[in-house]
Amino acid sequence: MRTLRVPVDVGAGPPVVMLPGFALSPAVYRATATLLAEHCRVIVPDLYRVDTAWRYDEILQRFGATLDQLELDRVTIIGHSFAGCVELGFAARHPERIVELVFVDTLAVSREVPLAQEALRHPARLLWLATPRAAASFATTVLTHPRQIVEAAWFGFTSGRTADAERVAAAGLPAHVLWASRDSLLRREDGRAFARELHASFTVVEAPDGKPVDHDWMYRHPKLFVRYVERLGLAALRDGRERPGASL
DSSP states (O other), rough: OOOOOOOOOEOOOSSEEEEEEEEEGGGHHHHHHHHHTTTTEEEOSSSSSSSSSSOOOHHHHHHHHHHHHTOSSSSEEEEEGGGHHHHHHHHHGGGGEEEEEEEESTTTTTTHHHHHHHHHHHHHHHHHOOOHHHHHHHHHHHHHEEEEHHHHHHHHOOOHHHHHHHHHHHHHEEEEEETTTTTTSOOHHHHHHHHHTOOOEEEEEEEEOOOOOOTTHHHHOHHHHHHHHOOOOOOOHHHHHHHHOOOO
């Protein structure tokens, strides 16, 4: 079975897998991963620049094979935006491999059209969301893997994952949903409903200076992101602090 490329693998201790948003490369999340790696080992695979057609089931299989290659039995997963669908699907099929789940501004594609509707309703806001690195990463992915991006987008806008959410909830997996105080792409009400489906906690993210936090905050504001993850009290971070030689 083919695996996913893993350009970012930093830190030591309990494994946390960070899944990047639509068409974004792991490099966009490197600063966030490096900061979080003070507590644990952080792995960021590339979900989109694959060498075959982008098929959801195959991506889930590749993800599992990647964990096997890295000799990771159980992991905590943090999925941003579109990547929540991969996180949710893998957890629904392999709950025994999950320690904890964190969904960041994502509906995990449990609802089909709202993401597309929101994006099209506020196209100017998409430009505001694009940091230079994110814009370059997105453009590179689209230019080098156009077929895969179209296939992933089509899946995202036509597939529902409600059954997967029900399986994750039934498995009793610890789950959390983090939501930007002003998400330009997704409605907070939908995020809160998704959290209820998962029996997950729901946290609205506020910046210390009172400025609005948007959909891209996971990579735009690494310190803020790690601060909120720390507040969740994840087992991976707690166990990481307890390992010999860990900094407090």
